[in-house]
Amino acid sequence: MVECDKVVKRDAFLKAIEVDDAPSAAEGLDLDSMAVDASYDGMRLEKEMTLEFIEDMIQRFKDGKKIHRKYVFQIIITVMDIVKKEPTMVEVTVEPDHEITVCGDTHGQFFDLMNIFKLAGKPSPKNSFLFNGDFVDRGSWSTEIALTLYAYKWLYPTSFFLNRGNHETDDMNRMYGFEGECRAKYNERVFKLFSESFSALPLATLIGDKYFVLHGGLFSDDKVTLDDVRKLNRFKQRQPGQSGLMMEMLWTDPQPAPGRGPSKRGVGLQFGPDVTKRFCETNGLEAIIRSHEVRMEGYEVEHDGRCITVFSAPHYCDSTGNKGAFIKIGPDYKLNFTKFEAVEHPDIKPMAYASNGMQGLI
Template identity: 60%
Template sequence: MIVFNGDFVDRGSWSVEVVLTLFAYKWLYPDRVFLNRGNHETNDMNKVYGFEGECKAKHGEMTYKLFADVFTSCKCLLWGKKRYFVVHGGPPVSQDGVLLEEVKKIDRFGRQPGQEGLMCELLWTDPQEQIGRGPSKRGVGLGFGPDVTRRWCELNKITAVIRSHEVRQDGYAIEHDGLCITTFSCPNYCDSTGNQAAYVKMQADGQLSYHQFAAVPHPDIKPMAYSSGFGGMMGL
């Protein structure tokens, strides 16, 4: 089983090719390939960070609208052996006591995550070192401390949260006393950060291993060649 944990598009200039490859694998191996939705599989982000412009330039507006519809069908979470909670941003932590059953009932089809609520938190939250909750550096979602992670995992009998959403210099990081694992599979993010990339491999018994890789040369096209910038979000 392979899980791609969101942010298939935007930032780069080959988002169309990347997401079509993922969809092809999903079509070929429907029971083995799973696509979790990230915060960049959303209309607002696509307008600002490049996917809308790229898709329209390469294949036209109707194709972009089709992609936007398909993105809403992607799951927001997955868990497997030993109950690992795999999600793009993080668990729903704006308040204590949220159960997995509530998360599973989210009606994701045709919906954008908005600025608050369970779906927004799954796609936008970030871990922080400080205990408790804090404002998000992104302006959407929030930060959650190790105590918040522990309470949520214990309540829902979760072994650990595996998430993405943030660059890590080594490609991955194990945080919150092992209860929050970040993995980031884009090396040298935006051709500027020099980071390694990594993926997590889970054995049949639930044991995890981490595998790093570096960037390879690509054609000389800027990472956000199709981006409209924040002016596009305001219709300017």
């Protein structure tokens, strides 16, 4: 309680002094003059991302190595520019001979992410991916996951997609490890750049006008439509706050009972099958796909088939015993689920970089 109280007070102070038009963390960063030591044994990154660089980077991460800080800055800044140009709700179709794989929370479980690419196939222009938020925190390879996903986003900007989750936010990152991990492996500026890039990520993806994919769930008002999401200016505020559409998209959860109820999380709300039915019918959708919660089988179909939860961090925090899952969607727009078990990883505990006193709290 004492540690939590310290974090709450610190966050309140930081919010009080936060300036919405603060300069970018990239300001004054001269990448062209930043030298890479001759002793650096990794592949060099030039002006464009390559598959060879990604594969070399992934192998370094598997070996417990880092990439040069210059390349970290380069990847984050480039991807931030890419996602800033995307709409708040990205709209995609699945072309013939193509597939899109929808993944839920990965939470810093890098070696399980590698298993996803083994099972689902590596990203390519025809093998698209959508990661539905919560890439970071909890697990102790969050920088590795974020850099891997960002590198693929740079390489395949029109076929690799990222939705923001509630853990792509400053208050979560301060408490659950990502900020500390950035500092430990790189520096404070890397975290600030990631934070800035997280606030630019889209909040939802519409697949084939049939599936509305967002991290949390639906809204407190039945009048909210997909057009309201399209019009939502996600750049007005960097953090989701305690109310509003952005907060609800990142934080809400389904409930079995009709209507709406208070959230067990203390922020957001819970929505019932009738709420989901009305939203889908109003917007011509088959279902919503969301993440945000552990499911023991990796996924769950609820609300008469209209609400699907997918969670892609198996044996969450090395303690839960759940399976992970992902969803493949082809040009016929049928949902094909794959469940998978956790794989072995080096002996580094979850929350290894969390705020002092928070280690071990799941």
